[in-house]
Amino acid sequence: HPGYELFPGLGYYKFHKTGKTWEQARDTCFEEGTHLAIPNSEAEGQAVLSLWLQHPREQLKQYIDYVFLGFHDMYVEG
Template sequence: MSDLSDTQRSPSCGVNDKGYEWEPSTGSCYKYHPIIKSWRRARDICLHEGGQLAIINSVTESLVLKNIYLKNQIYRPPHMDPNHAFIGFRKSNDGNWVTVNGQSLAEAGFDRWAPGEPNNYNGAEECGSIRVGLLNDWPCSKHPLPCICEITP
């Protein structure tokens, strides 16, 4: 997609914000935010843009998000594996993993975790990230990450 001025709207994504790209295989638009932030701040940014943190609904979508991350590796914090980005799920009060829409991961259509995950490392990983196309638990604010936002027109 070409650069849009602030006043142009993407016919596929329906937003004024630059950076959203239509993905026909999933029917959604995605934007990668390379500047690291907490999970809550990432969620708020996506909401402000008219979207949400990306929710993986299929194996196809997990590959789409993996490729978005790989092609946008502008900034890699030195403390982290280079394949992490916040996406739209977290641990609920009852200890189950749910999407930002309140669905279980299985109900959303994708519950494949990276090997050894979720591991709740140091007892502090309650937010969701993607790692090489698979789900991963991650600290909500101690180690900020880039994020991927999604808009489903």
């Protein structure tokens, strides 16, 4: 898929500039055959952070202070 960046030893990541809710972000990833990032190490967390920092706030449309990850508590709190 276009827009994905390879982080050697970690995999491919993509940053979407269009603001979405967590559910919309999850659905977008599903439609692209992927999933929301789930950082399992400091290196993966740094990869996600570096993608976010590449995009100045003025380029983003909504949720400019948030990065949605694959963690959730939907089955506990709903």
